Amino acid sequence: MSKETLRIISPNGHLGFAPTKEESFWLGAATKPDYYCCDSGSDDIGPVPLGADKCASHPEHQKHDLELMLLAAREQNVPMIIGSSGDTGTNSRVDMYVGFIKELAKKHHLAPFKLAYFYSEVEPAEIRRRMEAGQVIEGLDGRTDLTFEELDGTDRIVAVAGVHPFIKALEMGADVIIGGRSSDAAVFAAPAIYEGFPDHIAYYCGKVLECASFCCEPYGAKESVIGTITKDDVKVTACAPFQRCTVASVAGHAMYERTNPYYEYVAGGMMDMSECVYEQFDEKTCRITGAKFVPIEGKVKVKLEGSGKVGERYMGMAGIRDPYTIKHIDKVIDWAKSQAKERLGDKPYQLSYRIFGKNGVMGDLEPIKETKSHELLVVVEGVSPDMKVAEEATLIGTRQIFYARLPEVKGTAGTAAFVLDEVTEISPAYRWTLNHTVEVDDPLELFPITMIDIE
């Protein structure tokens, strides 16, 4: 365990979400990195995949990306590590990825290897037990501490692993690790720590590699990058012929998707990037020094993500071209809502209207208050615990846009244009119920690991 340098390739910022670009991957693989690591999840995709326990990514894209990594890693006989399997990192997604690896090993007649996988799901009942025992489940990002009411409205919870289960799996001799939900940076930091590199180097390496080519310029996603670390510095190199890692692109990436560019929390501590120094090392490589890691005092806190079902959901769409109707769009929506209310009364339902061409994208944040578009698209969502009520509410709420009663409208044969004169059942509505942390005695306690032989 005395490597002077360690090289880790990151082929994709979210494995399977869109396919890995092959040219830059194979250019990187040809340099024989020590580890093939990739994160495959995100909470960006909204609460539906976690709540409904399904993927946002296409299975063929996931298999494609896993196949590239597996073939290259097994050819070199070096480890491959995947975090947040199948977008959400739930147990079913981990099982699915393990199945994909088995299938690919068979397809390519790979020599036997060891696969470790770990789960991240936490039963809501387990959180309840801890709360009843007096433990506080602390809210993040301004949220209040978890209440029993919010917990009762939660269908599925995943804990976000730090480096601990990955390091444990490497110690157990894993060639391939399929992880449940995990911090993006941990997927890369874990092998660096396992190989004896200092924490601050390991975590910064993870931080810069987690989104693959998002730290490069010009912009181009899904291209590979390679991180090279020593005990003193981190270097990150673009693999795609058209991309470079520059001081600007790497420093800029430090800000991406986080509240503050200087600090980031993971299970076990905080990365402090406030004194990072960025230098152009060679044409395609940026060198970074000065990152720090501050271990947590006391018990490790693990982030929890939870999703709860709001109801069954339908969607309808209506286009509007008449300038008089556009001018009075709020009255049109009020009419449609009133007609749904007249029919459904006290039955439990909610209707949402997003008016594209007015403020559909930004809602209340839209500074432009005057609608200047010559046409609008109204997207109607209806939700209810009862599927039939959701359908009826959405149907009335959409169709009545067609029958809107405006006193001076000249088009009396219908005030809306339909792409389809129907409403569509879509995924149930869910809500992020948990964005919290739980204190643990042992950082492995929420992440059971299993080792299997793939033959």
Place this chain on the structure above:
Amino acid sequence: MKTMKLVDLAKTIRSKNAGVDRITFDIIFREPETYYMVKNSGAISPDSVCALFGIEKTRLADFVEFDPGYAIKFTINRTQPSGSFGEGDVFGCQQYPPLYDFEIPVAE
């Protein structure tokens, strides 16, 4: 005084989810001179961004002038978590365009 629009000065102007409860905005400049000119003008401030989006100051979770990245970054709280019923932008990545029109005082 002469002014220029932010869109003509910045290299990157973007927005994106920062976790499920927040949206973060990045304004990144190519040259340090441009960055420091905009920063020192004070045109982009906690007050001015809140006024632009019509939000209370309490919704502003963070505002940082990030010298190493030649960037100004701020983060706002969502009123509902991302992807809740009635969402218009699950990724929060199309909330930045109003920043384009910020008028920045520039030397004559």
